[in-house]
Amino acid sequence: MRHFVRAIAITVVALIATGCATTQPTYDYTALEASKPRSILVIPPINNSVAVNAPYIYLSTISAPLAEKGYYVFPVAVIEQFLTSNGLQSPADMHNISLEKIREHINPDAVLYVTIQDWGQKYHVVDSTTVVNTELKLVDAKTGHILWTAKAALAQGANNGGGGLAGMLISAVVNQVIGSVSDRTPQVSAIANNIAINHRNLGLLPGPYAAKN
Structure with missing residues (x-):
């Protein structure tokens, strides 16, 4: 009987440990709740990828x-033009502007800095993937x-994998031709941003x- 009770106790502990391991962490919103920003200025991203058009997209x-999360966002195109016309020719220069x-010139409540680590469509032998990787x-x-x-x-594949090897090869060629005409990074970037901003435990809190x- 004692061994049976011990076995149950070990099982319960294991289940609790498993439950704790799968529990997602929650972001510490102390600073955000204290600040209560109403407006956000987005600084043009620093681009560490090889895709020269990534920041604009x-x-x-x-x-x-x-x-949609509830913040006023300064028009990004207007802000970029304003910064460029004031002698800041690169995102690196813009990221180094003092708060x-x-x-003094724009007066936002908060500033969003973005770094693009990877971007673009990656072509493989029998598949292609659109990759967006940014830090906010x-x-x-x-x-x-x-x-x-x-x-x-976010990395989004384009190959459905059907039709065997021949079908996969044809699909890969078609995806590469289509990808050269139609860039899927805007859609993938929009999805990635929505996931990050609206994440249940780690996303941005609703604005005013x-x-x-």
């Missing part, structure tokens, strides 16, 4: 999910405190303009 996919200067950091424009960080990353349920 990325900027077209970030405003909507932030606005004091940003507040939201900073309080007054204090410089980090309010929220996230990784928006969020729709009330």
